[in-house]
Amino acid sequence: MPEKIRVIQFGLGPIGSAVARLIVQRPALELVGGVDNHPNKIDRDMGEVIGLNHRIGIPVVEKLSRVSSEADMVCHTTNSYFELFKDQILEILGSGYDIVSISEELSFPWLEHVEEAKEIDSAAKAVGKTVLSTGVNPGFLMDSLPLYLTAICEQVERIEVTRVINASGRRGPFQVKIGSGMTSADFNAKMTEGQMGHVGLPESAGMIFDTLGKELYRYEESVESIIAEKSIKTDYVSVREGEVRGLKQTARGFSRDGEFLTLTFIAALDEENEGDTIIISGKPDLEIHLRGTNGDIATAAITVNAIPRVINASPGLKTMRDLPIITSTV
Numbered sequence: 001m002p003e004k005i006r007v008i009q010f011g012l013g014p015i016g017s018a019v020a021r022l023i024v025q026r027p028a029l030e031l032v033g034g035v036d037n038h039p040n041k042i043d044r045d046m047g048e049v050i051g052l053n054h055r056i057g058i059p060v061v062e063k064l065s066r067v068s069s070e071a072d073m074v075c076h077t078t079n080s081y082f083e084l085f086k087d088q089i090l091e092i093l094g095s096g097y098d099i100v101s102i103s104e105e106l107s108f109p110w111l112e113h114v115e116e117a118k119e120i121d122s123a124a125k126a127v128g129k130t131v132l133s134t135g136v137n138p139g140f141l142m143d144s145l146p147l148y149l150t151a152i153c154e155q156v157e158r159i160e161v162t163r164v165i166n167a168s169g170r171r172g173p174f175q176v177k178i179g180s181g182m183t184s185a186d187f188n189a190k191m192t193e194g195q196m197g198h199v200g201l202p203e204s205a206g207m208i209f210d211t212l213g214k215e216l217y218r219y220e221e222s223v224e225s226i227i228a229e230k231s232i233k234t235d236y237v238s239v240r241e242g243e244v245r246g247l248k249q250t251a252r253g254f255s256r257d258g259e260f261l262t263l264t265f266i267a268a269l270d271e272e273n274e275g276d277t278i279i280i281s282g283k284p285d286l287e288i289h290l291r292g293t294n295g296d297i298a299t300a301a302i303t304v305n306a307i308p309r310v311i312n313a314s315p316g317l318k319t320m321r322d323l324p325i326i327t328s329t330v
Contacts, residue, residue: 005307006071008033009050010092012041012060014171015102016077017050018300023075024052026304026329033067034060064095073311075303076101080199082109082116089131093123099131100306102299104200106133108143108319111206111216121317130313134306134320136298137163138200141290142263143207144320146278149286150212158260158281159208165267166274167246171296172236178267179225179244181237187225187244197223198265201251205261209253211321218254223247226268234269245269302326 007029009020016036023031034046041049047056061067064074074097079085085103092099109117124131133139142161150156167175177196179187190196201221209216228245231238239245246268253261276290309323320326 004028004030005073005311006030006032006069007307008035008064008067008071008074008097009046009077010035010064010074010088011077012036012038012046012049013077014173015296015299016075018296019075019077019303020046020050021052022300022304024056028329029304029307031056031058032069032071034058035062035064035067036060037062064091071097073098073100073307075099075307076103077303078103080104082106082113086116086120089120090123093120093127093129093131096127096129098129098310100303100310101131101133102135102139102303103133104135104138104203106131106317107135107138107200108203108207108210109317110210110319112202117317124317125315128315130310130315130318132306132310132313132318132320132323134302134326135200136293136295136302137198137265138204138207139320140298140302141276141293142201142265143204146280147208147211147321148325149278149280149288152284153280153286154283156212156280156282158262158279160262160264160277160279160281162264162277163266164271164274164276165295166269166271167267168232168234168269168271170267174267174295175234175236175269178246180232180234180246180269181239182225182244184225184227184244187247191223197247198249198267201249201263201265204263205251205253207319207321208261209255214255214260216253217256220252220254221250223249226266226271228269232269237269239269246271301328305329 045055046058249265251263280286
């Protein structure tokens with residue numbers, strides 16, 4: 001591993017900017033480039049774009065090919081869906097960089113997107129580079145962490161994970177993504193079109209079943225809106241009584257013996273009892289409660305903390321189960 005890992009940040013939205021700020025803080029990392037195609041960001045100093053109080057002498061460029069500095073790694077934070085990010089990943093690999101991405105469908109693509117996964121895996125191995133997609137969810141809370149916990153179980157009969165988020169303090173795009181301020185009819189129409197809601201539950205279910213050696217015999221997913229009982233206003237949206245303030249999304253994974261996995265994702269404005277609960281039924285029964293998991297902070301942190309693991313990994317498309325446990329650095 002090089003003395004300092006030189007990193008390009010690809011995508012400078014709220015999460016990408018948070019990743020870039022954290023890279024600047026880490027002595028073992030060096031931020032050397034930034035890529036974003038938004039007209040208001042191109043050619044501006046990255047320090048200004050990512051929210052630092054000073055310039056850092058690195059211009060934001062529209063294309064990866066315009067980054068003038070040599071680099072080792074790209075942190076990729078753009079889109080959730082293969083149809084939108086696959087060409088970006090292939091372009092980055094073609095330029096000779098390892099990749100840590102937060103694209104949800106890439107986190108465990110070996111069940112839902114087998115051909116696309118094979119293409120990226122082959123491209124990575126051809127250039128001797130590694131690709132990992134991670135994040136707080138998918139990537140950790142609903143897949144990797146429950147899997148780690150099964151290490152202390154003699155047997156596992158069932159897994160349930162519930163994540164509850166008070167979205168009032170989250171970034172604007174997230175509040176919009178969960179339907180805040182929509183009518184129920186508009187919410188249902190957008191969900192039918194596949195344009196909103198949490199992305200990643202099939203990937204988390206796939207990782208758990210596959211890693212435990214169980215056949216995912218059937219998968220079901222449902223979404224329902226959560227309606228505001230009073231008006232709510234945040235820095236980004238206004239919600240009237242009777243409009244949508246969030247959603248509840250549930251995934252169920254079945255083996256041939258019945259329901260083995262239940263993943264419940266609740267995100268809404270002014271939602272109470274925020275936290276994460278993991279229940280493993282088996283020998284022994286386990287119940288773990290987490291408080292204080294900030295999705296934005298956690299996603300940026302795990303992305304940056306994964307960089308040394310990815311640099312040292314063998315070439316190819318990896319998932320979180322394939323790498324040594326990722327930890328923070330001091």
